[in-house]
Amino acid sequence: MSVITYEKPTARLSLADWFTKQWTERQANEATGADAFVLRHDARQLRNETRIRTDWDTRLNDARLADRVTETDHWRQRLEACAARIDGEMALLADEKFSTEKQIDAMSIPFNVMSECISMRDNRLPAELTNDDADAELKKELCVAENRKRALIERCHAAWEKINKLNEVRFKLSVDIGDKREAIEIDANQLATHKNCAEISHKLDPLRIVKGSHSHATWLEHSRQLKQAADDELADTLKLREALFVARERARNDMAAQRDRVDFVLRRRIFETQKARNEAEWQRAKTGDEMAKLEREIAALEEALRDKMAAAKLAETRLENRSYRPGFELATDEPERGLKEEVLRLRQTAGELRDKIDCAKTTYNALEERMVAIDHDLAGKNQSMTTDVRCLDLRARLRQGEFAGPPTQTDRNIQLTRMEKEIPAE
Template sequence: MQASVVTFEKPLQHIGLADWNAKQWASQQTNDTRRNDAFMLRHQARQLRNETRIKTDWDTYHNNARLADRITEMIRWKDTLQACLNLINREVNALREEKFSTEKEFEALGIPISIVSECISMRDCRQGAELTYDDGDTELKRELCVLENVKKLLIERCQSAWEKINRLDEVKFKVQLDINDKHESIELDKDQLTLDKNCANISYKTDPLRIPSASIPYETWLEHSKYTKLLADKELEDTCKLREALFVIREKARNDIRAQRDYVDFILRKRIYEIQRARNELEWQQLKMREEMEKVGKEIQSLEEALNNKDDARKLAETRLENRTYRPGFELARDEAEIGLKDEVTQLTQTQQDIANKLNCAKATYNALEDQQVLIDEDLENKCQALMTDIRCLDLRSRLKSFDESTGSTETDRNIQLTKMEKEIPPT
């Protein structure tokens, strides 16, 4: 039978219904799988987004907390170091004041040293037997040694204070540098703490995970901060003792100088009393010596008169003997008259010899008294000169008492006061 419609089929292999059903089932399974995969992907993505958002928020929170804790820690260390710095500044100022007072005390020793030296030179101008190594000379030299020792000790203490101030300045520089670094770090971390993800000045950085070459571990930073604090405490440890030592050495120096000065004044007054007593004794001896010389002079005159008187008597007796030698004949006899006249001549000769010897002794005694009188006059002059020297020394040393040691005024300050130049000099 001939077909009325012509049909055409693709020149492809057609599948059967079973294959079509199988393909439909496979497509359905594939679609379900894809949807399930997409669902799982969306679920995992949402979960990842939530977890990463939460983790990012918590990481940001923890880092903010870490920054805040770090800022708090650095502020605490900064405050600690600032307290050390304030204490160092106070100690440095106090130590400089003590050093300045010690230097003024050291400069003020110039006046006592010059006075004592002048006293020693003045007493060295004594003459004769008064130029002795007496107690006054010994104590003046001892006072000069005391002043020199005090001066040397004050110089050593000032040197120690100067070295301590230099060490404190070095520590102060280190502490100040650490405080400045911490202050800058605190400000930097505070700026980082104010940043968030919505800020305009944030961007990607090149190699943000790099470690800076000057970076140090936290433990090293902590050790450095502790070392700086320990260094400051160690330097401040003996500063108070040094200031007390400066004060004590000044007071001890004043006490030693005052004690030695009072003792020297006592020795000089004692020496003046001894010289006055010796001078009075010499004046009495001089007076008695002059009286004795007058008596010896009168006795010499009496002996000379007596000797002259014996000359006439001797002449008379010798003349009688000579004249009786001219008796004639047997009248030239050695009678009692001749014997008596010879005895008289002999006695007069012996008497003249005795008077002459006594006169020579009297003249020798007078000469000895005169020589002793010269020695007494010279010794008295020396004692008067030594007495005036010690009195001038004692008067010169009165400047030490009028010198105000408590103010520690130097000779320059004294000259300024004497010349009324206080208003002319600008304040320092």
């Protein structure tokens, strides 16, 4: 050969295959272009839809934030009005509490007089230390004063508790008002924030449920309950202030009525003491007879107890001796059951007799004490009358000073209707 040629050692394509390959590539390019066109159309549509949806979502959330700020501010104003009312009621209630405490302090004079009267009457001879009407009325007067003082103290304590509750509600209102103010500020700041602000950024987990968060219904119910609690406390405060005034007036009236009752009973007791001497002598004779009869009855009971103890010893001895029967003779027979029942009945009877003896001895001791008291009583009548007269003189202090009352009925009406501030000063 004149020329040496070199060819690749690969298979050659036929012309038909080459044309087929070109047609296949053209079809693939056209399909890819069509897919790209559809993708660009879908992308454009998606961009438009997402832009519109995002704009509307932002507008709606701005409206929601604005409504939320308005709602929160509305509740803040209502709670601030409640807080102002609570401050006023607390001041009025504190004044009523101070007036009640002042009257409680003034009650020391009646208590001193009552204590001196009771102590003075307690200095009577032992025979005259009886539970008469004067003692009962004096103690009743002390109970009335104690009850009225206790009622005033309870009212003061109730007022103190009410002030504490009002302070607690006021504190809750202050906290809630502060929270609402802070929430309004935060929501207002968020309302003013837009997508071109510099301080916005992606957050780690913005869709998380924040710990301690509540639903809107829970928030609304909490605000309503707080407002209702404040209204309830304010309604109770007015009733409590009226109750404090009523308690003070009732204390004055009850103590005045009981004071007159005690004075009357003391005067009647002085008259009755003169008649009590014969009654005491008759009681002494009667008590002596009862003591003698009771002494004989105690001796009879002790004799009956000794008889029952002997019978019990007999029954227990029989039971113990029958326990030594041999073999099958040691049977639970009728005699054994009868002896056991007898022992139980004797023990019960002995217990009843001992109880009755103790009761009889207690009664005898009481009669003996009464006999001694009657003997001393006969020697102390004159001293008792002198003591009661001195008590009447001492009780004149209860009609002076703070407890003398208004000088005229007009002054009393002015005091009851609280018209002092309406009447101009002279």
